[in-house]
Amino acid sequence: MPVVKLYANLRKLAGTKELSLAGQTVGMVVRGLVEQHPSIKDVVLEGSELRPHIIITLNGHNVTDLNISVSEQDVVAIFPPIAGG
Amino acid sequence: MNGWSGKILDIDLSTKTYKTYPLDMEMARMFIGGRGLGARLLWDLVGPGIDPLSPENVLIFTNGPLTGTGYQTSNRFSITTKSPLTGTVLDANSGGFWGMQFKKAGYDVMIVRGKSERPVWIEIKNEVITFHDASELWGMRVFALTEKLGQNNNKRNVLCIGPAGENLSRIAAIMNDRERAAARGGPGAVMGSKNLKAIVVEGKERTTINDPEKFKFLLYETRKLLAASPLTSQALPEFGTVVLMNIMNNIGALATRNHQQTQFEGAEAISGEELTEKYLVKNAACWACPIGCTRISKTEKVEAEGPEFESTWAFGAQCGIDDLPAIIEVNALCNDLGLDTISAGSTIACAMELSEKGYLDSDLRFGRADQLAPTVEAMAYRKDIGAELSDGSLRLATKYGHPELSMSAKGMEMPAYDPRGLQGQGLLYATSNRGGCHMRGNMIGLEVLGLPKLIDRFQVQGKSAFVILNQNSNAAIDSLVICKFTNMGVADEYFARVLGAVTGIQYATGELIKTGERVWNLERLYNNREGFTAKDDSLPPRLLTEAPTDGPSKGWVSQLEPMLKEYYRTRGWDQNGVPTLKKLADLGLANLVQE
Incomplete structure (x- = not known):
């Protein structure tokens, strides 16, 4: 199963830094995540869409299309809105 | 006049004299204040070929028409000079409280020219300018000096250099309010070259506002906008700027070991999440700032402001070091000595690579957290190996025949983001x-x-x-x-x-x-x-x-x-x-x- 890595306040909300979740697309993995950890849902999703400024990467590449396919060895990273410099 | 004070304070340290004169309002309209106004004045005041560490260079302190009004984050000020690190125009700006107090003293601009024969510090209480002998203060570090000169955040604010500026390190910062820094490009060395140890300001004037009712509404609206943004209301206050560590590493754009790699295996250990969980004592904020991104961190040895993302990266991934307490401590040490953390960290990383490749005879090695503090200390005092590193990575790498190993542009060390992935x-x-x-x-x-x-x-x-x-x-x-x-x-x-x-x-x-x-x-x-x-x-x-x-x-x-x-x-x-x-x-x- 793809590995999902969580960052910043998503860790506290989910109670974990990392988990494995089934899913054939990034969108399915994200939906699986919020089902397993409902406390994250309002931070990540607005209805069925990603909230503004939520960042998702697939193997280190930004994802803008939730329909993109994922495979067993993939790493999906999810960041809440972050900033700095 | 509204917004601007309309007045320039012009100090000549060579003669210990000063004068005041009106700000050119057409110039102010075109360049506003801060960096823009500073650049315009520098154009006239410091012509081509001037040695940045000579008395002919100037320090131009500027605030802006919003400074001190209470508008959100209207606390900052700029320092413009010709950089002793790069030879380019330099503006370094800083937050905290000093900029607001400088505006309250009644000036938009302060020009400091010449060179004092002996160490001096300047006290500004509105129109009363006093030159004090600083012989006994010369050599003092920033934290002790700031306290000795009576730092009081909302009433009396101290700006100074530490030993790095006194010793003309070309990566020396000018510090204010203890731990805020106008750091990049070596303005601290320019101040040191003038034998100027500190500038203390107390002010009583209020910035007048053209349309107070409209301004009050804009203040209210800005407060709402900042509160509505998850970036300024949650991300920055909760995790500070270091929260960028993991994402930059995740995407393969975190410069590592003097830019030899683009990912650091120890990134998680020096991340914002780790800092918040294990070392954060509380948040702090500059004057009139509702965001409050400043961290107060604590280890067994220090309790201090920071570290910011770039400082954590410079002494962390760039040096191959994943020891966060050591990074917190060396960040505080840089502030106390008055050194730019980005340039200091990246220069040490350059020295580590030069040493590992046999070009520099030193025991500096990537991953050696124990070497950070002693090396920074030596840089500020130009002692031992520090004498080689005190003027930044380009001069160091050039001296040892490998300028290509300086990770700099125009001679200034670059921050964390590796351009190959960006x-x-x-x-x-x-x-x-x-x-x-x-x-x-x-x-x-x-x-x-x-x-x-x-x-x-x-x-x-x-x-x-x-x-x-x-x-x-x-x-x-x-x-x-x-x-x-x-x-x-x-x-x-x-x-x-x-x-x-x-x-x-x-x-x-x-x-x-x-x-x-x-x-x-x-x-x-x-x-x-x-x-x-x-x-x-x-x-x-x-x-x-x-x-x-x-x-x-x-x-x-x-x-x-x-x-x-x-x-x-x-x-x-x-x-x-x-x-x-x-x-x-x-x-x-x-x-x-x-x-």
């Missing part, structure tokens, strides 16, 4: 007027964080327009002078409304950004006058030729050349990177080259 950021470093810097513009928002919209970080064609917009916007904000983080919740053009309410001068849509463009072009003209050419708009060879062998940026190098050509064209400059007369005329700058 094409726009590379163009930004190469064209930055003060050298390798992320504060002249920052493409991370667009290329990584999706702020305001995500663009392809590997894309080359068309990137220059985004970089230029970013640079112009940053120059405008630096001229106001407010914190760039405010811009994450409030759009550029909104600031024009605030400026109008405060000063009574209405800035049309686009005029604020055009002011930024004017400032950028003036800085470019200054550098051109100093002999800088298109050849200097470059990056270290490693970033242009050595592609990462793994990670998400695998196979990429910076595609600088095509981006530069496009950049010059889009800027309205000729192919040698010189602003055309047409562009200068459009910006009201043609008279500067026709004099």
Whole structure:
């Protein structure tokens, strides 16, 4: 199963830094995540869409299309809105 | 007069005299304040070929028309000078409280010229300026000196140099309010070269506002905008700037071991999440700032401000070190000694690579956290190996025959973002007027964080327009002078409304950004006058030729050349990177080259 890595306040909300979740697309993995950890849902999703400024990467590449396919060895990273410099 | 105080304080340290005179209001309208006004004054005051560490160089302290009004983050000030690190125009700005107090003292600008025969410190209480002997203070570190001179955040504020500035380290910072720094480019060395140890300000004047009712409404609206943004209301206060560590590592753009790699296996251990969980004591904020991104961190040895992302990276990933307490401690040490953390960390990383490759006879090695504090201490005092590192990585690497191992642009050490995985950021470093810097513009928002919209970080064609917009916007904000983080919740053009309410001068849509463009072009003209050419708009060879062998940026190098050509064209400059007369005329700058 793809590995999902969580960052910043998503860790506290989910109670974990990392988990494995089934899913054939990034969108399915994200939906699986919020089902397993409902406390994250309002931070990540607005209805069925990603909230503004939520960042998702697939193997280190930004994802803008939730329909993109994922495979067993993939790493999906999810960041809440972050900033700095 | 509203917004501006309308007064310049002009100090000559050689004669211990001062005078005051009115601010040229046409100049103020064109350049606003802060960085812009500083650059315009520097153009007249420091001509080509002046040694930055000679009495002929000046320090220009500027605030802006919003400073001290209570508008969100209106606490900042700028220091403009000719950089002893790069030889370029330099503006370094800082937050805290000193800038607000300086405005309350009744001045928009303070020019410091000449050189005192003996160490001196200056006390400013509105119109009363006193020169004090600083012989007994010379040698003191920043924290003790700040306390001794009576720092009191809202009443009396101390700006000073530490031992690094006294010893003319070209990467020395000017510190204010104990732990805030105008750090980059070596302004602390300029202050040290003048034998000026500190400037203490107390003020009583209030900035007058043209339309108080409108201003009050804009304050209220800005508060709402900042509270509504998850960036300024949650991300920055909760995790501080170090939260960027993990994402930069995740995407393969975290410069590691002197840019030999683009991912650091120890990133998690030095991340914002780790800092918050294990070492954060509380948050703090600059004057009139509702964001409060400052961290107060504690280890067994210190309790101090910071560290920020760039400092954590410089002593962390760049040196191959994953020991967060050691990084917190060396960050505090840099503040106490008055050293720029980015340049200090990256210079140590350069020395580590030179040593590991046998070019420099030292025991410095990547991963050795125990070497950080002693090396920084030695740099500030120019002792032992520190004497070699005290003037930055380019001078060090050049001395040992390998200038290509300095990870700098125009001689200033670059920050954390590796340009091979961030094409726009590379163009930004190469064209930055003060050298390798992320504060002249920052493409991370667009290329990584999706702020305001995500663009392809590997894309080359068309990137220059985004970089230029970013640079112009940053120059405008630096001229106001407010914190760039405010811009994450409030759009550029909104600031024009605030400026109008405060000063009574209405800035049309686009005029604020055009002011930024004017400032950028003036800085470019200054550098051109100093002999800088298109050849200097470059990056270290490693970033242009050595592609990462793994990670998400695998196979990429910076595609600088095509981006530069496009950049010059889009800027309205000729192919040698010189602003055309047409562009200068459009910006009201043609008279500067026709004099």
